[in-house]
Amino acid sequence: MRSVLRFELQAVCPVTGARAGLLHTAHGVVETPVFMPVGTQAAVKGILPRILESDLDAKIILANTYHLYLRPGHETIRRLGGLHKFMAWPRAILTDSGGFQVFSLSRLRKISEEGVLFRSHLDGDQHLFTPESTIDVQIALGSDIMMVLDECLEYPASHEAARVSMERTLRWARTAYAHYRARCQNEGVVEACACFPIVQGSMFADLRRCCAAELVQLDADGYAIGGLSVGEPRALSLEMTEVTTPILPTDRPRYVMGVGMLEELPEYVARGVDMMDCVLPSRNARNGYLFTSAGPVIIKQTQYKDDPRPVDEACSCYTCREFSRAYLRHLFLAGEMTYSTLATLHNLRRYLDIMREIRQAILVGKFPEYLKSV
Amino acid sequence: MRSVLRFELQAVCPVTGARAGLLHTAHGVVETPVFMPVGTQAAVKGILPRILESDLDAKIILANTYHLYLRPGHETIRRLGGLHKFMAWPRAILTDSGGFQVFSLSRLRKISEEGVLFRSHLDGDQHLFTPESTIDVQIALGSDIMMVLDECLEYPASHEAARVSMERTLRWARTAYAHYRARCQNEGVVEACACFPIVQGSMFADLRRCCAAELVQLDADGYAIGGLSVGEPRALSLEMTEVTTPILPTDRPRYVMGVGMLEELPEYVARGVDMMDCVLPSRNARNGYLFTSAGPVIIKQTQYKDDPRPVDEACSCYTCREFSRAYLRHLFLAGEMTYSTLATLHNLRRYLDIMREIRQAILVGKFPEYLKSV
Numbered sequence: 146m147r148s149v150l151r152f153e154l155q156a157v158c159p160v161t162g163a164r165a166g167l168l169h170t171a172h173g174v175v176e177t178p179v180f181m182p183v184g185t186q187a188a189v190k191g192i193l194p195r196i197l198e199s200d201l202d203a204k205i206i207l208a209n210t211y212h213l214y215l216r217p218g219h220e221t222i223r224r225l226g227g228l229h230k231f232m233a234w235p236r237a238i239l240t241d242s243g244g245f246q247v248f249s250l251s252r253l254r255k256i257s258e259e260g261v262l263f264r265s266h267l268d269g270d271q272h273l274f275t276p277e278s279t280i281d282v283q284i285a286l287g288s289d290i291m292m293v294l295d296e297c298l299e300y301p302a303s304h305e306a307a308r309v310s311m312e313r314t315l316r317w318a319r320t321a322y323a324h325y326r327a328r329c330q331n332e333g334v335v336e337a338c339a340c341f342p343i344v345q346g347s348m349f350a351d352l353r354r355c356c357a358a359e360l361v362q363l364d365a366d367g368y369a370i371g372g373l374s375v376g377e378p379r380a381l382s383l384e385m386t387e388v389t390t391p392i393l394p395t396d397r398p399r400y401v402m403g404v405g406m407l408e409e410l411p412e413y414v415a416r417g418v419d420m421m422d423c424v425l426p427s428r429n430a431r432n433g434y435l436f437t438s439a440g441p442v443i444i445k446q447t448q449y450k451d452d453p454r455p456v457d458e459a460c461s462c463y464t465c466r467e468f469s470r471a472y473l474r475h476l477f478l479a480g481e482m483t484y485s486t487l488a489t490l491h492n493l494r495r496y497l498d499i500m501r502e503i504r505q506a507i508l509v510g511k512f513p514e515y516l517k518s519v
Numbered sequence: 520m521r522s523v524l525r526f527e528l529q530a531v532c533p534v535t536g537a538r539a540g541l542l543h544t545a546h547g548v549v550e551t552p553v554f555m556p557v558g559t560q561a562a563v564k565g566i567l568p569r570i571l572e573s574d575l576d577a578k579i580i581l582a583n584t585y586h587l588y589l590r591p592g593h594e595t596i597r598r599l600g601g602l603h604k605f606m607a608w609p610r611a612i613l614t615d616s617g618g619f620q621v622f623s624l625s626r627l628r629k630i631s632e633e634g635v636l637f638r639s640h641l642d643g644d645q646h647l648f649t650p651e652s653t654i655d656v657q658i659a660l661g662s663d664i665m666m667v668l669d670e671c672l673e674y675p676a677s678h679e680a681a682r683v684s685m686e687r688t689l690r691w692a693r694t695a696y697a698h699y700r701a702r703c704q705n706e707g708v709v710e711a712c713a714c715f716p717i718v719q720g721s722m723f724a725d726l727r728r729c730c731a732a733e734l735v736q737l738d739a740d741g742y743a744i745g746g747l748s749v750g751e752p753r754a755l756s757l758e759m760t761e762v763t764t765p766i767l768p769t770d771r772p773r774y775v776m777g778v779g780m781l782e783e784l785p786e787y788v789a790r791g792v793d794m795m796d797c798v799l800p801s802r803n804a805r806n807g808y809l810f811t812s813a814g815p816v817i818i819k820q821t822q823y824k825d826d827p828r829p830v831d832e833a834c835s836c837y838t839c840r841e842f843s844r845a846y847l848r849h850l851f852l853a854g855e856m857t858y859s860t861l862a863t864l865h866n867l868r869r870y871l872d873i874m875r876e877i878r879q880a881i882l883v884g885k886f887p888e889y890l891k892s893v
Contacts, residue, residue, distance in 0.1 A: 193837075224825055225845055231849075471599055475591040482564060483564070
């Protein structure tokens, strides 16, 4: 039994295995490969949802189960008609399982076979996330693509610790999936929510392969690769991706969680990845780091004080069409929130434009050349 | 000699003297009475200029000479093509003279006949504002409507102190005006900048009348009433306005600086005022105080936790069309900047809608009834 989610493969690069496709969701079609802007607390920081649509043409965004569970609470969101309505975002939403945030933000976590007991980073209250409960939370949110609960190991970890953790993640995935399927069978309505298991295994190729092979048995709508971007060298993150994707079914989307740097996007795509997300473009924007086709612009630098040029002369976003580097520098130094909006708009546009370029290169059979040129 | 600014009186309420008109500027026509959103540092906090146009249809905004003089500097803005281009705002801009901020923000100010010596609130550097220099700064910004330098007294002040101060403000206004006219005659281009003198006189009707009568001799394009909203009872601010406006020429716009509360807008209009500005709608928005047709909504209150209703059911702004009180409360508590954008958008819309209602009532001859109904 599968959800409404359907992945249509349009082109595969014969040299690299890079893929272009269409992900049909209950909230519209997503062109892949895709970079998903992050809307942690039911808002992409500084960007109104209508601008995500009109200016960025984002087709899917990510929201965080951990944050929304704690505040305002998934039951509140469910009562108000679900996350799409709550945040006025009519297109697709992917939610993580909260696993990553439990391990990075909360205090006093205690892992057992049942799940993970943790204290909220907001008020210290104790909560339990189980494979079943995180599915329930995401169904209440009305997510288009849910993630199963996984354990995120810090880097480095021993092979033994990674194996024990990966096996628990595997058992949790089976439990979560059984629960998800039971709810789908009992309540047809939740079929709109697809559910991806997550491949773990730290930086050990054998564990990654083993985990992937086991998860494929679930016949899921798509597969995620988690536990990367946790401090390891970037070559290792790419290597772990590379050993995993060949094991995953070609007709399902693959999502690498939490990556990446701008220059890494084509590298992941070259390893058969279809979906990515990262806070980097928006966080860097707020911190004054702007991505351009000619390299980074650190906007606070004195050299931009009287610079009449746009952030990126090759960019056609609102920020670059209407405003100078001098103006952005002024807003940044003055602490004006309009700076964050304009900077985020530009950085996200850059990420999304790069992904559109990549997709186009794959569709026209020029991806190997594209990869060499960047 | 007059600037390009032209005020066209369309209707006057025979009972109250309230006026509806059109203010023709070099950057478009402004329907009066008008409330001007405040863009202190060349940005209306949280609102992109294109949204000021598309959503609020604001025709004129205010910017602060003191702030822009200190950062990024008026010469930087001039080199970049002026304030309109710098902030991508194609419509009219009014700038204050910096007088109010010197007296409220800066340290160690020392007033002399020449001007006011002050230390920047940013870095402690010493600066001198003179009647001439503040005109030069505003011409460099490319303001549509400039203000002359005035002295803002704290409240309360003795009659003697108020008289001495008002007389200096008067001398400064004459000096500023002579300088402004000389620059206009020498450089035709600056004629696009109109210049308003400011009536002072603390809370003494005789001083206000005397100041206004003297300033009328300048045959200015319009007149401002300053030194209000400095802590005095509201009845007194209205009274000072009431004694001043009859002395001002009927064919020139009148601007009361820094007012007011939402419910005061029709009161000022009823006293013959055409233009107002205040940080209240935007600052209150950011602090969680929302104006509605049914009274204030303090958005953090628990009663709104699950409230699916818009902030104001009678409002058609983007915020009220798309989002619930519950969502705004969530964003406010989560510290998301999207909250400030949505809240400011609503509060400014409320202010501008009220002014449009007032204008309409004057045009159709129903302003006395309108005034009674609020």
